[in-house]
Structures are given as structure tokens and as C-alpha cells.
Amino acid sequence: MKDVSNIKTSGAGNFVHTKRTKLSRGSFDCVTYFVLLGMMIGISQPARADDPGELFVKTCASCHGKDGKAQTPAAKKLGVKDLSQSKLTDAQIIERIMEGKRDTQDSSKMPAFKEKLTPEQIKSLVPVVKEFRK
Secondary structure, three states, X not given: OXXXXXXXXXXXXXXXXXXXXXXXXXXXXXXXXXXXXXXXXXXXXXXXXXXXXXXXHHHOHXXXXXXXXXXXXXXXXXXXXXXXXXXXXHHHHHHHHHHOEEOOOOOEEEOOOOOOOOHHHHHHHHHHHHHOOO
């Protein structure tokens, strides 16, 4: 805790003057290094959800619903597929998530996630998607 016994205020501007304690150069550099390292790691890592279920909720549930049954307002409006009815293979699920889906008029029915998710994240969604099947 900081010692405030040496704080003095001056009259008109009420400026606070404190006695500075000198930190050793080494301790400042060490603290600065770890703060900067933490910031770089946080910034450089893509947003990840380690839990595939959480990733599904964050990425897919707005259309497919948390239960995969596509009963959300967006799903009903767009004709989103009920994942409990899916018969896609693992490879087809990965391709669909990566490339998205277009209808016969070449309009996007499902966006591509290859630029938004890592290959590992996409693969981690396969068992989540298959879990909705009856």
C-alpha cells in the first residue's frame, strides 16, 4: 500500500506533490517486459474457444439454435437446416463450415467460416454437430 503521509497540497490549484520512490531499472524493465508480452500474446492469438460446445454457441447457435433444431427467428427466415436431420459425413461437415452454402441463385445461405475459424476449431465442431442427430 502506498504511504500517503508525505503528500502535500499547494494552495490555489490543489496540485498534489508526492515524493517519488526510485525503482531500480531492472525491476521496471522486468515488469514492462511481462506487461508487453501479455499484451502481444493476447493480441496475436486469434479469438478461440477451447470448448467446442462454447464455440458452437458463439458461432453457430444464432442460426442453428443451441439445440441445433434451427428454431431461431433467423433460422426460420433463412430456411436453416435442422442439424438433428443432418446426414453429412465428417468431411462434408468440415467443408460446409469452411465454404458455407449457397442456394440455386448463388445467394449465401450459410457464410463461410474458413477466414473466421482455424482449421482446428472447424474440426472440433464436427462432433458437436453430429451430437444433434437423432
